[in-house]
Amino acid sequence: MxxxxxxxxxxxxxxxxxxxxxxxxxxxxxxxxxxxxxxxxxxxxxxxxxxxxxxxxxxxxxxxxxxxxxxxxxxxxxxxxxxxxxxxxxxxxxxxxxxxxxxxxxxxxxxxxxxxxxxxxxxxxDRPAIASIIPSQRGETVMLDLGANVTCDAQNLLQFAIMGDAFARAVLGLTNPTIGLLNIGAEEMKGREELRQAAILLRESPLAAQFHGFVEGNNLSTGSVDVVVTDGFTGNVALKTAEGTAQLIVHFLRESFKSSIWARIAYVLMRPALTQFRNRVDPRRYNGAVFVxxxxxxxxxxxxxxxxxxxxxxxxxxxxxxxxxxxxIRSQVAVLQATSADPTPAVSLAP
CATH class of the missing domain: 3.40.718.10 (Isopropylmalate Dehydrogenase)
Known part of the structure; x- marks a missing residue:
């Protein structure tokens, strides 16, 4: 700097x-x-x-x-x-x-x-979204929307993908982040109509090479994609569920190590590894959601x-x-507009 x-x-x-x-x-x-x-x-x-x-x-x-x-x-x-x-x-x-x-x-x-x-x-x-970083097995994943928009159409989800791509480049330093739409299954015919339409728009957009397709809830922890796109209702529920699960695991570990004298001795021996685990799931590390x-x-x-x-x-x-x-984000939207074959772009580009 x-x-x-x-x-x-x-x-x-x-x-x-x-x-x-x-x-x-x-x-x-x-x-x-x-x-x-x-x-x-x-x-x-x-x-x-x-x-x-x-x-x-x-x-x-x-x-x-x-x-x-x-x-x-x-x-x-x-x-x-x-x-x-x-x-x-x-x-x-x-x-x-x-x-x-x-x-x-x-x-x-x-x-x-x-x-x-x-x-x-x-x-x-058309609509701002809330984006943040969540931990995964591969490192860190960007997720949006996390609560700003309860319902979204296909164009909104396409815009979220554009913003998530820019977020991953700026914050995570990724060159070509992979993008997935959160759905109830990976098959093309699964999920609501707006999700299927958003997938079509993404495959026809400049982000097509980065679009992985549909991802499921368990993919949030595996980190199969760098950017997870969803509506604000689903995203907020998924985020709060993940946070609660992390707290539950920490609680179970604490209770287990209090169960006997041998468990307490094991805790002393495992303390460095447990400290590393606690730091990895510490929500303070991922604090800071962005209104994109x-x-x-x-x-x-x-x-x-x-x-x-x-x-x-x-x-x-x-x-x-x-x-x-x-x-x-400005340049991504401009590229999308320039490469759109449809005279009425899928993304609303009116100021």
């Missing part, structure tokens, strides 16, 4: 804000020495925390507001009453060019609604994370800004 980047932080968003946001920014400061922070929130609460971290204070600017969005606030209410909230002002900083990306651990619905209003969607993209399809970078951190998890969300924002994520 040569040029300095500014990342806007919604310091008042999250279960333990502002402390975890400041802690996360301090961790990220060490990882990314060329990043400055625009801290948006209550100055009276932020400044005492920054005073204890002089190195972070040097690369931070505080934008004061005493307004914030509560975790249970309806998106419509947040839009009406939150124009001066820390969340909205952080997004506005991206919209007017003062920041390269915004990161918030606040209300997901409100963040999506505000991001769509402040940043707008990219030309050629917007004309600006907005990253959603889990509301209950700690400083390390929030630092990882900042890392996602930095990666996307540094690797030109928005420009990659």
């Amino acid at each position: 040569t040029a300095r980047l500014t990342i806007a932080l919604d310091v008042m968003g999250g279960d333990r804000a502002p402390a975890i946001v400041i802690d996360g920014a301090n961790i990220a400061r060490e990882r990314f020495p060329n990043v400055d922070f625009l801290m948006v929130g209550d100055e009276q609460r932020i400044e005492p925390l920054l005073a204890r971290l002089p190195l972070l204070r040097k690369v931070s600017h505080v934008l004061h507001t005493d307004k914030s969005v509560s975790s249970d606030e309806k998106p419509s209410t947040a839009l009406r009453n939150g124009r001066r909230s820390s969340m909205r002002l952080a997004l506005d900083a991206v919209a007017d060019g003062r920041a390269a990306a915004a990161v918030s651990a606040g209300n997901t619905g409100a963040l999506m609604a505000m991001a769509k209003l402040s940043l707008r969607t990219l030309p050629g993209i 399809g917007l004309n600006g970078i907005a990253v959603k951190s889990h509301g209950g994370t700690d400083g390390l998890g929030f630092a990882n969300a900042i890392g996602v924002a930095v990666d996307m800004a540094m690797h030109g994520f928005i420009d990659k």
Whole structure:
């Protein structure tokens, strides 16, 4: 990294804000020495925390507001009453060019609604989607949508594939990521009509060489493809199920090692391997979901994370800004438009 980047932080968003946001920014400061922070929130609460971290204070600017969005606030209410909230002002900083990306651990619905209003969607993209990284046997997999769109048509799924491809290139550094549509079977005739139509569109698109076909739920853990595309309802259920399964396995392991004195001795011997396992499935490592399809970078951190998890969300924002994520989506949509034989493109390209 040569040029300095500014990342806007919604310091008042999250279960333990502002402390975890400041802690996360301090961790990220060490990882990314060329990043400055625009801290948006209550100055009276932020400044005492920054005073204890002089190195972070040097690369931070505080934008004061005493307004914030509560975790249970309806998106419509947040839009009406939150124009001066820390969340909205952080997004506005991206919209007017003062920041390269915004990161918030606040209300997901409100963040999506505000991001769509402040940043707008990219030309050629009908709906933004939520994308994130999940662990797999092969490494890491991009998955979208994770909850922004409960129902989707074939064109939406094609657009998600375009955005997932750009995400995998920017964040995972992949050259030609493979893409799969999440379905109830791998056979071509399985699943809903919109899935089958999306598969046809993908096979006729510039992504055809990367399209693997349909994948099933068990393929999420095997990592058979680099990008998994689905609607927001299915994606959110699959993600929460995977997270719950990981927690269940950790719980069973803990209970097993408490079962006898020999089990406790085995735990001592296996402790290094168990630490490695815990780190691999640690949700903080994969924290940072991105609202893709917007004309600006907005990253959603889990509301209950700690400083390390929030630092990882900042890392996602930095990666996307540094690797030109928005420009990659624009160019992908432009290529799709140029190569479409149909005078009415499958992807809506109207601004």
